[in-house]
Amino acid sequence: MSPAGLAAECGLYEPAVRAWCRAAFALRVIEHNGGLYRVPNSTRRLLVSEDSNDYIGGQFSYLALRSLDFGAFDELFKKGRVARGAATHLAEASGEATKWDHTAFVRLVLPRFPRLGSLLARGARVLDLGCGAGGWDLRIAQRFPKSSFVGIDPDRRAVARARGTATELRLGARVRFAQGRGESLAYREAFDVVYLGEVLYALSAKRKVLSNCRRALRAGGFLVVAEGLLEAQTNSRNPTNQLLSAMNLEYTLQGAGFLSKHELRELLQEGGLRGSQFFHAGGGLWFVVSRK
């Protein structure tokens, strides 16, 4: 499209769209021919097609959104503290980055763990701890209409957003969201599946939360953990490590950091979760499926 056409189609301010197109062309993100710009197919898969297995656009959005909070690095480096308000854009940024986790769960994890898929298809009780704005529940609930979902997160605004979207999607009472923390989870044998999507890295009481998750599961239930895990060779410059290291620097603003595969395996073993199977979905994102 021409910048004018694009601006009209999207209802945007044309001079800004024109400047954006020039910059994106100069940076080789889009192509230019006869006054028209286009996104090449390979780039479209990577940056625009949210449902593609290759989509990594959310990672860029995550870092771009979090960079709005980077003023806090000054204090962190000088005083070893994180300033108030350093997480202003965290919830929105996480929502962008984890879209791909949810695609990977559907496209890569379910085919690999068919018992988990058939349990969800028959109708399972599912707890999503640290659900954020509910992206995983909302997507999985539409795919598995016989299952029920409880999403819990300490972030009041994220929970309100999740509830709003569930209402818009008319998912009814089988998808519920509540404010709460993993540390005070009081469920006992109430769920067939517990999902922990990129939550463990942010917790200081990891053992306590894992033990609460185990107690919330019925015997034989599934715990599914999604986490970015550091590579054993952390000084390498391969593309996965470039992505992980950039994210890990940003995680210091959250007072957190990536776990290693070894650390996560030990945590799960100590927590009484058995048969943990690790599966690398790509880009440093791992899924670990364990049983109670």
Ligand SMILES: C[S@@+](CC[C@H](N)C(=O)[O-])C[C@H]1O[C@@H](n2cnc3c(N)ncnc32)[C@H](O)[C@@H]1O
């Ligand atoms: C990276 S986001 C992941 C959101 C969601 N699981 C997903 O896959 O889209 C991490 C979430 O963990 C939540 N969280 C942080 N501390 C928590 C705690 N103590 N208990 C439960 N959730 C927590 C945050 O509020 C945030 O929504």
